[in-house]
Amino acid sequence: MLRTVSYREVAADALGEASGQLAVMAGCGGWCEPFHGLAPDTLIELERRFERVIVLPSTFDTSFDLTREVLSSSKARIYAREQVSYEAIAPLCDAAIAHDCAFYFDYRPYMRRGEGTLHAFRTDAESAIDWESRGGIPESNIDISLACKTLDEWLWTIARHEEVWTDRAHVMIAGGMLGKKVRYHSTTYHKVPAIADYSLRHLAVTDAELDDWSASPR
Numbered sequence: 001m002l003r004t005v006s007y008r009e010v011a012a013d014a015l016g017e018a019s020g021q022l023a024v025m026a027g028c029g030g031w032c033e034p035f036h037g038l039a040p041d042t043l044i045e046l047e048r049r050f051e052r053v054i055v056l057p058s059t060f061d062t063s064f065d066l067t068r069e070v071l072s073s074s075k076a077r078i079y080a081r082e083q084v085s086y087e088a089i090a091p092l093c094d095a096a097i098a099h100d101c102a103f104y105f106d107y108r109p110y111m112r113r114g115e116g117t118l119h120a121f122r123t124d125a126e127s128a129i130d131w132e133s134r135g136g137i138p139e140s141n142i143d144i145s146l147a148c149k150t151l152d153e154w155l156w157t158i159a160r161h162e163e164v165w166t167d168r169a170h171v172m173i174a175g176g177m178l179g180k181k182v183r184y185h186s187t188t189y190h191k192v193p194a195i196a197d198y199s200l201r202h203l204a205v206t207d208a209e210l211d212d213w214s215a216s217p218r
Helices: 038-049 065-073 083-089 151-159 169-177 191-199
Strands: 020-025 050-058 077-080 094-097 117-120 163-166 181-184 205-207
Touching (some): 151 169, 169 191, 181 191
Parallel strands (some): 020 050, 077 094, 117 163, 181 205
8 A cells, every 4th residue: 555655664652753844653453442542642652743643444442541632633634444443533533544555465375175173263352252161171172363473473363263263353364355155253342343344345244143163173
């Protein structure tokens, strides 16, 4: 997207003296309570330093007070990546809607038929699965967004499986774009099912009933 544009990439926690005309903030799911205002705080700081700010497609939980308050006072162009978030933020800010940027990645080098099922459920604060009541996190589960060290490793982990079960949005997206049969589970808010409904209805992506999931590796 930015290949023809001269820009400098700076980590949100390492802005230093960065300032200028335009800042483009990466899309994320950090606009919810489990991440304690990480994205809203970043937007506040960017608007202090830059004349204009664009927030790339993200999911927004406006029941979280800080998200609602920051968006209400922001002059940035804010993109939602699904309809539920767009309808929530449209009355608050300069809102628009677009697909998550992961949909514009070239997945062709990773296209493989694959075998078996990948269980890639979250193990962090955004998980809505009561693992304790299920006897703990099964050994067959690999939270690849934490376990994999590179994007290449992450993509090949998905590519070598035939089916993917997950509650991570980008694992769901990559699985769908790689032609896998994907079963998704919601997290603590609407992000995953809303992205599936807005962007993945044409692919083999369906809601997962965990009672159908054998905890044994397949």
